[in-house]
Amino acid sequence: MYRYDEFDTTFVRQRVDQFRDQVNRRVSGELTEEQFRPLRLMNGLYLQLHAYMLRVAVPYGTLNAAQMRKLAFIADKYDKGYGHFTTRQNIQYNWPKLPDVPDILDHLADVEMHAIQTSGNCIRNVTADQWSGAAADEVEDPRPYAELMRQWSSLHPEFSFLPRKFKIAVTGAQADRAAIAYHDIGLRLKKNGSDEIGFEVLVGGGMGRTPMIAARIRDWLPKQELLAYLEAIMRVYNLHGRRDNKYKARIKILVHELGAEEFTSQVEEEYTRIDAPRVMPPAQELERIAAYFAPPAFDDLQDDSPKFMQHEEEDAAFAQWVERNVAAHKQRGYAIVNVSLKPVGGVPGDASSDQMRAVADLAEQLSLDEIRVTHEQNLVLPHVRKQDLYRLWQELKKHELADANIGLATDIIACPGLDYCALATARSIPISQDISNRLGDIARQREIGDLKIKISGCINACGHHHAGHIGILGLEKRGQEYYQITLGGSGDERASVGEIIGPGFSSETVTDAVETIVDTYVGLRQNGETFIEAYRRVGPDPFKEAVYAAH
């Protein structure tokens, strides 16, 4: 994985020192809250409903064991023994105290982590496919490009005061596990007819109050031209983005208002004006970055492990876990393990410090010291020998990390909502817990099959409800929470925005409505159709009829 060079180390340490000074000046009254607020936000520190919240960046979702142990240490020493993994592949601490934050940042810097670029109108932490560098279906590891973009965008003077925040996601596979079509810029590495690798470029996707699927503005961009082309996109945005209206300031609105064709031609025109060699990094720099992401020292193994196959045959619970949580690896004899942070009735994405330490130990022993955070709020051990899977599963079970529910009804995304978030209009977590308890029987979940339920506690859509097969948006009316349901959203390579099915539901009835929707699907599906396939065939009507007849 990427290691800081001298510049990175100095820069991060300096930022910690500066922030320590700023906190001291705030506490002593030298800085007012108005002066301090933008400074703390630049360092990932928010003031939420009940406490401060510190958002720590996990660049492209990649961590090693030492970093995860440090996160656990911080959770114990400065918080309440847990952390919350988010849909941005970050971790949030919900209870830090202001005077402690500089120390927390210092500890993070010890393991080359920080909380910079997790807030503000800048290019945020770049996200990536959580299986990068491991997935069998990947044409190339996208993380060196994510790192390149991180370096290019960090503190870039032209991009530090954009009209709004800006999010980039990148994948190296056809199957989209990074929801690239829902980002300001989505990038997919792919091969052309001559077997060369380049980028497909999508622009203008987003969630929030105006959900949009990104438009493809380039089918093929030679990969060495990436930064120059991105600069052209950013310039068009910087020039024409709506700074006058916060709700219209994201690039998706610009793409929408100009039309994808006009936007594309403006970018292409700008691109001809860019001095590409100036923007493009020297080849040695690219190689230097890529070297950090070189494949780890895999053992030369047979693809099949007899030991693994025997356990799979003899232990049905293990076989079920393998079926749902284990994915194909590009290296013979290895597998990708998805570690669920969605115990039935639990809080999506929360991990205790004990669990973090357990995952760190297991990563060190069994996954070549690598861990990933997924935008679906789970963890991944990306490089596990198949022969070690049974042992790993048994260890995960001891820490309640072996739920075999990846991609099933209880693998719910939920944002912090009104249990923590100052912007929330309703709670998300208790709703997700209620649904999880209702649909939690594993046989029933397996019978229902692939289903993505996503819940946001306000229109900002951090819980990605627009991309949920079943999306739930928490709102407030006359002093009560109510929940709007959307159906048919998807964040994968066939991205779509969910449609509202009708009037909302109270917190007491929303789980019933979800269950009715699920039962309706089970009743009408044909030939093993998944929920989303069935929805795309029949549309919303059967679901609406069932839900509103019953409630």
Added chain:
Amino acid sequence: MAKKITGPQVLTANQLSDGMAVFLSNDNVWLTSIENAQFARSEEEATDLEACALPAIRSNDIVDPYLIEIEETEAGPVPVEFRERRRIAGPSVQVTFNTRPNGQLALAS
């Protein structure tokens, strides 16, 4: 100018040090409980109450003060707005760990 109000108000803020919600009490002390909060019942009183935040802002004890409307009940003052009720109640989920929350929805912090 006097602030338009539609019911009794109390003054709330967040503590600078840890962000906790606090309420100005009858004794002019900032407390984490709303129980003994000072009321403003008229627009003039509301303006006066808001001004009471100044010393604590100046001494860097609180940030972001604002008035909230409450209802007087037998159990004490209850905010009218749902958000404020949740802010007082704290998270409806378990917030100290090391055993997994299995469907426990109503543990206080």
